[in-house]
Amino acid sequence: MADSRQIPVAVCDCHVHVVAPVERFPQAAERTYTAAPATLEALRAASEPHGVTHFVIVQPSFYGQDNAYLLEALAV
Numbered sequence: 001m002a003d004s005r006q007i008p009v010a011v012c013d014c015h016v017h018v019v020a021p022v023e024r025f026p027q028a029a030e031r032t033y034t035a036a037p038a039t040l041e042a043l044r045a046a047s048e049p050h051g052v053t054h055f056v057i058v059q060p061s062f063y064g065q066d067n068a069y070l071l072e073a074l075a076v
Contacts, residue, residue: 012054016043018073019060028064035062040073 019038027034043055059070 009051010054011050011052012056013047013052014056015058016055017060018043018057018069019062020069020072025063025066025069027062028066030064031062033062035060040076 017035017038018040019035021037022034047053047055057070057073059067063069
């Protein structure tokens with residue numbers, strides 16, 4: 001019988017955002033808040049110890065229609 005406390009292989013976080021520094025990728029003027037940077041590298045570093053190896057990266061509202069950083073993160 002498997003240990004129920006073990007994380008299964010190929011764990012996927014099904015809703016994450018990546019956020020670039022605002023100097024590099026400005027956030028939309030009409031946003032309701034300014035999000036702090038949360039880079040793909042930081043996401044991987046925080047997830048690795050927990051066995052999370054897959055992500056569904058979602059476009060955050062504070063970028064409005066500009067998905068340039070999302071596309072950059074997906075290209076890595």
